[in-house]
Amino acid sequence: MTFRLGLTGSIGMGKSTTARLFAEAGCAVWDADAAVHRLYSSGGAAVGPIAAAFPDAVRDGAVSRDALRPIIAADPDALSRIEAIVHPLVQADRQAFAEENADRIAVYDIPLLFETRAETEMDATACVTVSRETQNARVLARGTMSETDLDRILARQMPNEQKCALATYVIETDTLDHAREQVHDILRKIRSGLPDHA
Numbered sequence: 001m002t003f004r005l006g007l008t009g010s011i012g013m014g015k016s017t018t019a020r021l022f023a024e025a026g027c028a029v030w031d032a033d034a035a036v037h038r039l040y041s042s043g044g045a046a047v048g049p050i051a052a053a054f055p056d057a058v059r060d061g062a063v064s065r066d067a068l069r070p071i072i073a074a075d076p077d078a079l080s081r082i083e084a085i086v087h088p089l090v091q092a093d094r095q096a097f098a099e100e101n102a103d104r105i106a107v108y109d110i111p112l113l114f115e116t117r118a119e120t121e122m123d124a125t126a127c128v129t130v131s132r133e134t135q136n137a138r139v140l141a142r143g144t145m146s147e148t149d150l151d152r153i154l155a156r157q158m159p160n161e162q163k164c165a166l167a168t169y170v171i172e173t174d175t176l177d178h179a180r181e182q183v184h185d186i187l188r189k190i191r192s193g194l195p196d197h198a
Contacts, residue, residue: 008113009128012139014173019109021183028101035093127167
């Protein structure tokens with residue numbers, strides 16, 4: 001039996017690190033962003049349909065995110081058309097992963113878990129969280145975006161407090177050891193409810 005745990009959290013909250021902690025603890029982990037990367041790569045299932053809809057978005061046989069950005073900025077309908085292509089392919093990728101890992105606790109790392117209603121497919125959900133100050137410091141330390149960029153991303157997402165309120169479990173990622181302790185505690189709770197303590 002598979003137990004499906006949906007993992008989510010806003011940018012800079014420590015979701016990728018927490019996903020790695022679940023993997024280290026023996027869980028199978030599916031990463032939504034990695035799935036999109038596979039679909040966009042050369043030979044990926046999204047390349048042909050996106051090339052047909054937006055020929056300028058494909059370079060060297062792969063979908064270029066850099067080329068997609070101006071297309072989305074210039075065409076109000078572009079994003080919904082891209083999502084209509086990509087979302088079913090991501091869903092199929094997730095389903096294939098579930099079938100391959102039918103005997104394990106599976107963690108689904110989905111940034112927009114609640115926004116896309118993917119939590120309805122999960123047995124439980126976990127949201128990573130940390131203070132806004134720590135979040136800002138982590139994101140700005142990457143050197144890839146400004147505080148204005150961060151504010152713009154957060155404005156498009158469900159507020160952190162709302163995600164935490166909706167989640168079955170909340171994982172505070174203030175330190176790595178604290179996050180690991182909470183991951184193991186969640187897994188103990190899940191395993192205690194599974195047949196034969198799977």
